Amino acid sequence: MGNIIKVQKGTKDILPSEVELWHFMEQKALEVFSYAGYSEIRTPIFEATELFARGVGDTTDIVNKEMYTFEKSERSITLRPENTAGVVRAFIEHGMHRLSAPVKLWYKGPMFRYERPQAGRQRQFHQVGIEMFGIEQPTADAEAIAIAVRYLNSLGLDDLDIEINSLGCPKCREEFKDKLKEVIKPHLNNLCEDCQNRFEKNPLRLLDCKVESCKEIYAIPEIQAVIQNDFICEECAEHFETLKMYLDNLGINYSVNKLLVRGLDYYNRTVFEIKSNNLGSQNAVCGGGRYDSLVKNLGGTDTPAVGFAMGMERLFSLIEDKQNTKLTAYVVSTNIEETIKLIAELRNNGISADFDMTNKKFTKQMEKAAKLAEYALILGDDEILNNQISIKDLNTSTQKTINRNDLLVFLNQIKQAKHN
Ligand code: ATP
Ligand code: MG
Numbered sequence: 001m002g003n004i005i006k007v008q009k010g011t012k013d014i015l016p017s018e019v020e021l022w023h024f025m026e027q028k029a030l031e032v033f034s035y036a037g038y039s040e041i042r043t044p045i046f047e048a049t050e051l052f053a054r055g056v057g058d059t060t061d062i063v064n065k066e067m068y069t070f071e072k073s074e075r076s077i078t079l080r081p082e083n084t085a086g087v088v089r090a091f092i093e094h095g096m097h098r099l100s101a102p103v104k105l106w107y108k109g110p111m112f113r114y115e116r117p118q119a120g121r122q123r124q125f126h127q128v129g130i131e132m133f134g135i136e137q138p139t140a141d142a143e144a145i146a147i148a149v150r151y152l153n154s155l156g157l158d159d160l161d162i163e164i165n166s167l168g169c170p171k172c173r174e175e176f177k178d179k180l181k182e183v184i185k186p187h188l189n190n191l192c193e194d195c196q197n198r199f200e201k202n203p204l205r206l207l208d209c210k211v212e213s214c215k216e217i218y219a220i221p222e223i224q225a226v227i228q229n230d231f232i233c234e235e236c237a238e239h240f241e242t243l244k245m246y247l248d249n250l251g252i253n254y255s256v257n258k259l260l261v262r263g264l265d266y267y268n269r270t271v272f273e274i275k276s277n278n279l280g281s282q283n284a285v286c287g288g289g290r291y292d293s294l295v296k297n298l299g300g301t302d303t304p305a306v307g308f309a310m311g312m313e314r315l316f317s318l319i320e321d322k323q324n325t326k327l328t329a330y331v332v333s334t335n336i337e338e339t340i341k342l343i344a345e346l347r348n349n350g351i352s353a354d355f356d357m358t359n360k361k362f363t364k365q366m367e368k369a370a371k372l373a374e375y376a377l378i379l380g381d382d383e384i385l386n387n388q389i390s391i392k393d394l395n396t397s398t399q400k401t402i403n404r405n406d407l408l409v410f411l412n413q414i415k416q417a418k419h420n
Helices: 016-035 049-055 061-065 084-093 138-154 170-190 193-201 203-208 212-218 221-228 234-249 312-322 336-348 362-372 381-385 404-419
Strands: 046-048 068-072 075-079 103-112 124-133 160-166 268-276 284-290 305-311 327-333 353-355 373-379 388-393 399-403
Touching (some): 016 103, 016 138, 046 049, 046 084, 049 061, 049 084, 084 103, 124 138, 124 312, 138 160, 138 284, 138 305, 170 203, 170 212, 170 221, 234 268, 268 305, 284 312, 305 312, 327 336, 327 404, 336 353, 336 373, 353 373, 362 373, 373 381, 373 404, 381 388, 388 404, 399 404
Parallel strands (some): 327 353
Antiparallel strands (some): 046 075, 068 075, 160 268, 373 388, 388 399
């Protein structure tokens, strides 16, 4: 036997035992997003490298360190590290600005970033997200946050920390950047290499640094005073206040985090992040915000926009222990003809069911049922003779015998109860 080829570092197979939960996450996305008027868009997994350099920003970690880029026919191509740039490209290319606003799109799919793999951090991972185009009012920001929360709730996740911030607009932000640089400059030599590089190009990103010694510097009172002192202009402040009022009205709990700047260059005004209290250090499940200048920067008609992306692997690990991948029914019988008929009837009626094909003894079949299903449907000689069926609840081990004709009604009730 030759060398065994293994899966690439930072990538994973999604196994049959896990895939049901992925379907669940995708199904809930379709449900929650389409109820709010979003349509799905599927863009290619690779795009021109330039799209990300211009779209995500060439001062970001994503573009500088994390992209999978290769040459083909003298073209530079990149596996998408995120999907906002791709969706914006499609929006422009298909003239979607001519559609009546808002244009609401959602997506799901794999993304690629060359980073150090660890729990909750892969090189191929999946995101689900929305983008809404054409609305400059904070109503859109509030809707995006509300939908993110509704989607997470639909997965059974409610222990959430929602952080919001306003980055201001290009106008007021310039002033802030200048002030920030002024107070940080004396400490420049003590900052990490990344921060030193970002100091000129993108000083806001300094606030995002995870290095302890940098964090200490940014906590110095003099620097904090600049960070905490509201720099945003009147219009931006009003936008932010209105958003907060909408969130209050919706009963959504949030906190304002003035250090929240997010890793991508395209944001202005609202940024937000949602963390789950059940995850370890990689606890951010959702990041988003407003990006009013991106469509224009990528060559389209000036169109305001807001959106978010969620990491599906992180969602998966949060709901993993809640999963129920069991069949509804396992038929236990030594009468194979009756069994085959019953199985067909169950499956035709949308009830998941299986049976033993190898004619094992009754007790062996019961063991299999306990492993695979929620209910054992027992068809013994007596039951068949009396047109009955015995149902054993494999969770509680209680058993009852009912009329064969009532079986589907009974199972459908169970199915309904499970979905509520
Ligand atoms: P982080 O600070 O954790 O690197 P980020 O700011 O790079 O996150 P975004 O680009 O905003 O993340 O992506 C949105 C979400 O996608 C994140 O909140 C996270 O749940 C998920 N995500 C990002 N990178 C990865 C990755 N390498 N592996 C798995 N999930 C990821
Ligand atoms: Mg990252």
